Amino acid sequence: MRYSGFQVFLNGLTGNRGWAPVWRDPAPKDHYDVIIIGGGGHGLATAYYLAREHGITNVAVLEKGTIGGGNVGRNTTVVRANYMLDGNVEFYSHSLKLWQNLSAELNYNVMLSRRGCILLAHSDGQLEALARRGNMNLMQGDGAELWDAATLRRHIPYLNFDDPRFPLKGGLMQWEAGTARHDAVAWGYARAADRLGVDLIQNCEVTGFRIERGRVTGVDTTRGHIGAGKVGMAVAGRSSQVAAMAGLRLPIESHVLQAFVTEGLKPVIDTVISFGMGHFYISQSDKGGLVFGGDIDGYNSYAQRGNLPIVEHVAEAGMALMPMIGRARMLRSWGGIMDMTMDGSPIIDRTPVEGLFFNGGWCYGGFKAVPGGGHVFAHLIATGNPHPVATKFRLDRFARGAVIDEEATGATPNLH
């Protein structure tokens, strides 16, 4: 069924009995042309673009849990393209363009809300660094607007401008950035892929690879052996474990990142505010909750829950930036497991095993990259060559010294 206002109206009149399950629940076949491991945002988007752009529809997405149950449903939903380094700028620009028409393309409302994203500056030097970043964004064709303190005060008057440690000197606004509904992104891609013939196989954990003479021929799963011509991994958070089954050792550590939401409030924050110096960023969901987060906890973790020192730190940073949120009550906090790479940038590449491809290492930036990541990963799997906007996310870039280190912190994932 194609969704439309008319369908909503019709079903409203007929007791909403006309809605069918959004995707099938097929049993795995013996063999697929392509198997994607991981039914999160990137895996589902990859399967969709394989079918849609490359005509490869004999595809299965294997998910060990349920569709959308991982990090695609645990992030803070920010969509932006204000990166600075070659390799990143062209990719995130590509991804942001795909977001533009995503709802119409998928026939599923992902609730993209282009409310802008502001990076704050606390010194003249920092403002000049943001001006440089903004110029990089403009050269790439993305939006960037440098705000002085007066402009910032006019748009976002409730910030603490005269904080003695972090006074506000201005910021860099990208109006094209914003938020989207994360669950809808997973469901929308899942439904669209399913309609193109992709098998979404849930509760199917991959337990091993079949590799013959250096070439992958299939995977062993909790639902039996499944043969495959090509296999793509999109399991960020668990990349090291899955890759280890194919004999690969990755430049990745897994860390926990926490996020928080308050009770629903009336509209108060109409953009995405990023307070990098205080490790704090915030937006308001359409439901009214203030959604915010900070840094990773700082040590390896697979626990999907963090510890209280970071909760306290994030709350302090929030209070320092906008004292008005002190009266809001925090409703929930949760954690997700991040693939932290050694330079803070993702990896989308072939692997030393023929026919086995890797997408991961998204650090804490995977959500905004879902359309772009899926699109270029599908291109890589279908053609064997990197997409022109993703030529630098190579697995061997560490050996070649061609790292893409936005934070310039080196091989210390807990500082990215």
Next chain:
Amino acid sequence: MKLDCPLCGARDIREFHYQGAASLADRPDPDAPEAQQVFLDYVYMRDNPAGENRELWFHAHGCGAWLVATRNVTTHEFLSVRLAAAREAAP
């Protein structure tokens, strides 16, 4: 989370700074013939186990000692901890 520093006793995790995998304390020989590959593995590659992880902690807001701890990264439970300086003395 508390970490039991051999010199100071059990202290809040906020006193410590995480310094990565314990293997980072064993710097390879830069003059070895295969040093380039060995250093690539040493600097960038990680085992990243989903279970017991051997790691370095620095008691930054305490005695300043470097510690080697074994921790279950799925539960955050510390299983053992000793001074990194005691490394050579250990059997």
